[in-house]
Amino acid sequence: MSSVDPAQAESLFDEPADERARRPEAAGVPEAQRPLAVRMRPSGLDEVVGQAHLLGPGTPIRQLVDRDVPMSLVLWGPPGTGKTTLAYVVAGVTRRRFVEVSAVSDGVKRVRAEIDLARRELGMTGRQTVLFVDEVHRFNKAQQDALLPAVENRWVSFIGATTENPFFSVISPLLSRSLLLTLEPLGEDDLREVVRRALADERGLGGRVELTSEAEDHLIRLAGGDARRTLTYLEAAALVAADGEAIGVDVLEKAVDRAAVRYDREGDQHYDVISAFIKSIRGSDVDAALHYLARMLEAGEDPRFIARRLIVHASEDIGMADPTALQTATAAAHAVEFVGLPEARINLAQAVIHLSLAPKSNAVITAIGEAIGDVKKGLAGPVPAHLRDAHSKGAAKLGHGVGYQHAHDHPGGVVRQQYAPDAVEGRRYYRPTRHGAEARFSDVLERIRAVLRGRGDDRAP
Known part of the structure; x- marks a missing residue:
C-alpha cells in the first residue's frame, strides 16, 4: 500500500502536499531567491546547452520525446552536465507528472508508494508519470529490484541519474530495460553560453551585473565542465560585488576563495x-x-x-x-x-x-632515434635471405629461409646468426645505462650480443 495520504492532495492524483513542500516555491521561497542554477533550468530541449550528441535531430531521446511514448533512461555523466535538467525537461515537454526520488534520502517505501500512485493514475486517467531517481547507484540491489515491475510494465517512465559507471553500479535487469545515455562534461563554449545567458536572462541576473572577460575565463576554468558549479560561483560573485561594480577576477577570487592561476592554455x-x-x-x-x-x-x-x-x-x-x-x-x-x-x-x-x-635512462629514445636516422640515410639494404618468408611457392628455389636457425632449438634460446641487413650489421642502437633495472638488462644484452656475434657460447643469457 502507498504511504501517501490522498487527503494531502487536492485530488487523488495531484502531487501530495509533502512532495510539494519539498519544492522551494512551495516553502515560501520567492522566485528571485531560488538558486540561480534552479532558476536557469531549461524549460525545453532547445534550451539545453551541450550534449548535442544526445539532443540533435533523430537522436533516441528526441524520438522518445517527440513521440511521447513510455521510456526508461539511465543518464550517466559527471556532476553538473544536465542529468536532472534532462529529466525535468522530458517530463515538462511531454506533460507528464514528475516525481523526483533521491537515492541518498529515500528508500524502497517511498519508491513503492510513488509507483502505486503512478499505476493508479495511469489506469484511471491515462496520464503517465516520470519517476526520476537521482544517484540511482546508491540504491542497493534489493532497492533497484523494486523498480523492475514498474519499468517492465511501463507503469512509469523511469529516468535514473548516476555519476558512477552503470555497468558496475546498476543491476543488469534494470540496465537492460533502459536506454543508456552518456553525458559529457560541458566544453568552454557551452559554459560561456550558460554564463552569458544567466547574466542577461530575467530569470537569472537580468543584466544587472557585468562580468569581465578575465573573470569569465577564470570562472570557466574553475567550473571544470560543471554547469551547476559555474552558476553557483557566478551567483556568489554577484552577491559579493558592490552595486554597479563589474565582477572582476578579484571579486570572483573573494567569492569562491580560489586564487586565479595565471595560465593561458593557448599561450x-x-x-x-x-x-x-x-x-x-x-x-x-x-x-x-x-x-x-x-x-x-x-x-x-x-x-x-x-x-x-x-x-x-x-x-x-x-x-x-x-x-x-x-x-x-x-x-x-x-x-x-x-x-x-x-x-x-x-x-x-x-x-x-x-x-x-624512478631511475632515469634515455637509452630507449636514443636507440630508436639512431635507428631511424640510419634508415633516413639509406642504410637499409635487403633482408638477409635466411630470414625471408619461405612459405610462398618457389621461395626455396630463391634461397628464402635456407639456413635459418630456429632460436628455440638451441640452448638458451639464442644462436649465432645474422639478423640485421649488411648495411647496419654490427650497429649498436640500444646502449643501456647502469641505472635501476636497466643494469640487469645491460648484463643480459652483453651476453646475448656475444652469442650473436660468435664471441660466446650458447648458454642461457
Missing part, C-alpha cells in the same frame, strides 16, 4: 609550465613536479594532455631503468578517462611521484 604559460613539469620529473624533484601538476589542474588544463605527457616521459626519460613506469603512466591515463576529475588528480599524482623517483 606561453602552457608551454612553460609543461616544460618545467617534465624537466622536474626528469630531474627527480618530486615536490616541484607535484607543484606544476597542481598548477595545471587548478588552471583547468586538460588532464588527458597531462596524462599523455606522462606516458611519453615514462619511455623517453625512464625506459628500461624502470619498465613499470610506463605501466603506471598508462594506468593513470586510463584512470583519467574512466574516473575523471577531481578524483583522477590522485592517480595523476601517483604517476608523477613514481616517475619522479
